Amino acid sequence: MNPPEGPSERPSGGRSAKQALVAALARLREAGIEDAPRDARLLLAFAMGVPAARLTLHISDPLDARAEARFAAAIAARAARQPVSQIIGERLFYGRSFIVTKDTLDPRPETEILITQALRQPYSRVLDLGTGTGAILLTLLAERPAASGIGADLSGAALAVAKGNAVAMGLDGRAAFTETSWFQGIAGPFDLIVSNPPYITLEAMADLAPEVRDHEPHLALTDFGDGLSAYRAIAAGAPDALVPEGRLIVETGWDQGRAVAAIFAAAGLKNIDIIQDFDGRDRVVSAIRPA
Template structure:
C-alpha cells in the first residue's frame, strides 16, 4: 500500500493512522479513519482525543505490535466489537466475545417496547437466548426493583452475561444459566424477552463477512424458514407468562405476519408491534389471551 498522502512520519501516531486508514479503505471498511483511531487508541491504551492532539508523537514498539495485530484482524473483517472486547447498548457498556451476538442498536426497540408494555418496576423478567445479557440488563437498569433470569444454550455466553451484570452493578438482581430455551425453567414471569435466531439458513453465507464468518451461527440460524426458534418460544410462553404478563420478541425484516400467526395459534394475543429507528417492525408484543389457563 502506498504511503502517498501521509505527511506524518511512519512511526508516529499520524503516520500509523494514515497508513491504516488506507488499508482499511482498500478492504471496503465503511469508516476507515474512525476505525483506525479506535484501534490505535486501544493498542496504546489512550483516548482517541489524545491521538488527535499529538499526531507526531511516536508510537511505542509494544503498542505498534499490538496495533498491527488488531489491524490484521480487522482487515480480515473480524468485528470491531470483538477486537475491542466491548460494545455499548442502551446506557450500558457490555463485554462481548465470539460466543455471543454483538448487541445492536436495532434491538433497543425491544427494550423500549418492554418498558412501555409492562411499566411495573417490581417485575420478574426472563430473557431467552440472553447472549451478552443486553436486553435483560437494559430493562433491569430501568427498573431498580425488578429481578431477572437469563438463559442461553452456550455456557460461555451465560457466564459472560453474568460478568456483564456484575460489571454494571446488576449482579444482585439477576441470574444466568445454560439451558435449551425454557426447558430448564419452572414458574411464571411478568415479562419475557427474546432475540432469537431468525435468519433463514440459506441466507447466512450471503451476510456481511463480519456476521457470517465471526458471529455464532447458533445465534443467527433460524432454520429453513427463519421461524424455528419462534415455534419453540411461542409454544412455551403460555406456561411462562403471568396472567397479566407479556412477551416481547425481536423480529427480522418482514417477519411480523408469520410470527404473529404462530403466536395466535399458540393461544397468545398480539398487543402491538414497535418499529426500530430504521422503520423496521422489530418488537412484537404478545400477551396471554383472556381465560387462558
Template sequence: MSPGALTAGQALAAAAARLRAAGVDSPARDARLLLAHAARIDAARITLIAPEELTHDIAERFDRLIALRAVRVPVSHLVGERAFYGRRFKVGPEVLDPRPETETLIEAALAEPFARVLDLGTGSGCILVTLLAERLDVTGIGVDLSEAACLQASANAVLHDVQARADIRQSDWFAEIKGQFDLIVSNPPYVALDEWDSLSRDVREHEPRLALTDEGDGLGAYRRIAAGVRPHLAPGGRLLLEIGPTQARAVCALLEQAGFATPAVLHDLDGRDRVIVARI
C-alpha cells in the same frame, strides 16, 4: 523523530487506507477505535495525540489489530466490548454482538412496569442486564443453550452490579424454567438458512452461528417460544420478541395461533419492523 517511526496521525491514515483497501465498511472509524485501544486512551483523545510519535509497543499492537480487522475480525472482539443502551458490555466470539436495533426492544420493555423478567437466549446478557440496571426493583432470569454465553452474561451482570438480581441458567428455551413472569423477552436466532450468504463476513465468520440462524426458515425459535411460553406468562404480562424486518406477519400468525391477542409491531429507528409485543 526516530528513523522509520510514525506519528499517531500518520499511522492512523495508513491504517485507514489499509482497511479501505481490504473492503472494510468504516475504515476511518475502525482505525480510530483500534488506535485508541492500542494506546489505551479514550477515542476522543486521538486528535490530541495525532502529532506525537507512536512508541514501538503501541505501533506494534496497532499493526496487529489492523491486520485482524482487515480479515474481518469485528472491532468489538478486538477491543473486547460493545456499547449498548449507554453501557459497555464485554463480548467475544461466543456471543452475538449487542446491536443498536435491539434498543427498540429495551424501550418497549421499559414503557410499562414489570417486576420479574425472563430473557430467552440471553447471549451476552445485554437485554437482561440493561433491564435490571434500569429498574432497580426488578429480578430476572436469563437462559441460553450455550454454556460460554451463560458465563459471558454472568460476567456482564457482575460488571453492571446486578448479579444479585440476575439468575443466569443454561437451558434449552423453557426446559429449566419454572414459575411465571410479567415480562418475557427474546432476541432469538432469526436468520433463515437461505439468507446466510448475504450476511457480512464479520458476522458469518466471527459471530456464533447458533445465535444467528435456526438452520431453517428463520422461524424455528419463534415456533418453540410460541409453543411453550403461555404457562410462564403471568396474567396481564407481555411477550416482546425481536424479529427480522420481513418476519412480522409470520411471527404474529404463530402467536395468534398460540392464543395471543393481535400482536403489535414496533419499528426501529430506520423504520423497519423490529419488535413484536404480544399479550394473552
C-alpha cells in the same frame, strides 16, 4: 485484548499516532471496510489505551513499541473482517459497555427498540431467552432497580460472558443465568419475557456480511431452517411462563413481523403489535398473555 500499560518502549523518533492512522486507514479501505475512518480511530485509541473521544488530543504522540504492535494486530484483524467489538472486547449498548467475545452476538442498535418497548410498562421479573452477552436482561435490570431476572442460553461460553457483564455492572445479585433450551427447567412465572432469538434463514446465511457470517456464533444467528422455529418454541411456552397480562417482546427479522404475529396469535396471545425500526422495517413484535 487489554489496553497497553507502562512506560514507552520505543525511543523518540518512532511513528506518530497520526502517521500510523493514515497507513491503517489506507489498509482498511483496500480491504473494503465500509466505515474505515471510524474503525481505524477506534482501534488506534484502543491500542494507545486512551478514550476514543480523546484521541485527537493524542494524535501527535509517538507510538511506543507496545502500542505499535497492538495497533498492527488490531488492523490486521479488522482487515480480515473481524468485528471491532470483538477486537477491543466490548460494545456500547443503551449507553452501557458490554463484554463481547466470539461466543456472543454483537449487541446491535436495533435491539434497543426492544428495550424501549419493554420500558413502556412496569415489570419486576424478567426472562431473557437466548441471552448471549446478557445485554437485554442486564439493561432492563439496570433501568429498573427493583427488578430481577433470568438469562437462558444453550451456550455455556456465552453465559460465562453474560455472568461477567452482570458482575461488572453490579447486577449479579439480581440476575441469574441458566444453560438450557428455551423454557426447560425454568421456574416462572414472569411478568416480562424477552428474546432476540436466531431468526436468519439458512438460505440467507450465505449473504451475510463477513463480520457476521464468519465471526459470530451460528447457533445465535440461524435455526438452520425457515428462521421461525424459535418463535414457535417461544410462543408454545410463553403462556404458561407468563403471569396473566404478562408481556412477551421479541426481536425479528425485517420481513418476519407478520409471520411472528400470526404464530403468537395461534398460541392464544393477544394485543399483538409489530414495531418498526429506524428505517421503517418490522423489528419487534410484542404480545400479552390473556387474563
